[in-house]
Amino acid sequence: xxxxxxxxxxxxxxxxxxxxxxxxxxxxxxxxxxxxxxxxxxxxxxxxxxxxxxxxxxxxxxxxxxxxxxxxxxxxxxxxxxxxxxxxxxxxxxxxxxxxxxxxxxxxxxxxxxxxxxxxxxxxxxxxxxxxxxxxxxxxxxxxxxxxxxxxxxxxxxxxxxxxxxxxxxxxxxxxxxxxxxxxxxxxxxxxxxxxxxxxxxxxxxxxxxxxxxxxxxxxxxxxxxxxxxxxxxxxxxxxxxxxxxxxxxxxxxxxxxxxxxxxxxxxxxxxxxxxxxxxxxxxxxx
Numbered sequence: 001x002x003x004x005x006x007x008x009x010x011x012x013x014x015x016x017x018x019x020x021x022x023x024x025x026x027x028x029x030x031x032x033x034x035x036x037x038x039x040x041x042x043x044x045x046x047x048x049x050x051x052x053x054x055x056x057x058x059x060x061x062x063x064x065x066x067x068x069x070x071x072x073x074x075x076x077x078x079x080x081x082x083x084x085x086x087x088x089x090x091x092x093x094x095x096x097x098x099x100x101x102x103x104x105x106x107x108x109x110x111x112x113x114x115x116x117x118x119x120x121x122x123x124x125x126x127x128x129x130x131x132x133x134x135x136x137x138x139x140x141x142x143x144x145x146x147x148x149x150x151x152x153x154x155x156x157x158x159x160x161x162x163x164x165x166x167x168x169x170x171x172x173x174x175x176x177x178x179x180x181x182x183x184x185x186x187x188x189x190x191x192x193x194x195x196x197x198x199x200x201x202x203x204x205x206x207x208x209x210x211x212x213x214x215x216x217x218x219x220x221x222x223x224x225x226x227x228x229x230x231x232x233x234x235x236x237x238x239x240x241x242x243x244x245x246x247x248x249x250x251x252x253x254x255x256x257x258x259x260x261x262x263x264x265x266x267x268x269x270x271x272x273x274x275x276x277x278x279x280x281x282x283x284x285x286x287x
Contacts, residue, residue, distance in 0.1 A: 042236030044082040047265035050234040051078040058255040086112040121149040132170035185218035220247030
């Protein structure tokens with residue numbers, strides 16, 4: 001088995017884990033969040049310090065269909081901050097290639113509750129009531145259009161959101177347009193396939209949802225991912241299988257993710273402001 005460019009593999013693994021977009025240019029602050037989204041968010045509904053540890057096994061597939069290289073990535077992600085504007089994560093990544101382990105510098109990244117990096121321009125428009133059909137059952141949703149703008153791209157998503165059924169975002173269709181050429185450079189469809197399914201999470205059986213994501217990139221490559229989401233685990237995702245294909249439909253990469261451990265800290269109740277009450281007609285002091 002032949003292994004090449006471990007440092008590039010390490011950089012790629014870190015970038016993939018963080019989910020960073022190509023441009024990290026700070027724009028105007030986004031508006032305050034819809035509180036129901038933060039309360040239900042896969043990270044923000046846990047207490048600060050909650051974490052999970054996952055392992056991703058990735059294979060690069062050659063033109064002959066044989067495995068050319070293998071990398072194993074272990075990622076510990078910890079909730080560092082969560083407020084009305086968004087949340088921050090501390091991400092620690094270790095990559096093993098050809099029996100050698102590479103430790104990356106810890107990374108901090110901050111997101112808003114609609115998928116934007118904090119500081120990016122965002123516009124949210126309510127489209128009215130709708131529904132998402134899962135396994136023959138129709139779940140009422142609120143349809144929203146979310147536009148995220150950077151210096152180079154404009155990303156538009158149509159979201160079906162339910163505050164009653166985990167994982168709450170029941171369907172999301174996204175299209176990204178290059179600001180200069182006006183050409184589409186990315187398209188994805190994220191769809192919940194099943195909800196309230198039994199899933200063994202470490203030593204316990206918990207309720208989970210199955211989610212399918214299909215992504216298409218400007219160079220004609222695509223990626224298909226099947227995930228299992230569990231509301232009881234920080235970050236939601238407890239396992240996945242994924243394959244990447246070139247423009248001819250040949251598999252060039254495949255990966256699996258497994259949950260190794262996690263700690264879920266209960267979020268403290270919101271502080272209720274104390275209102276000082278005074279009598280309208282205070283009595284006289286008695287000597």
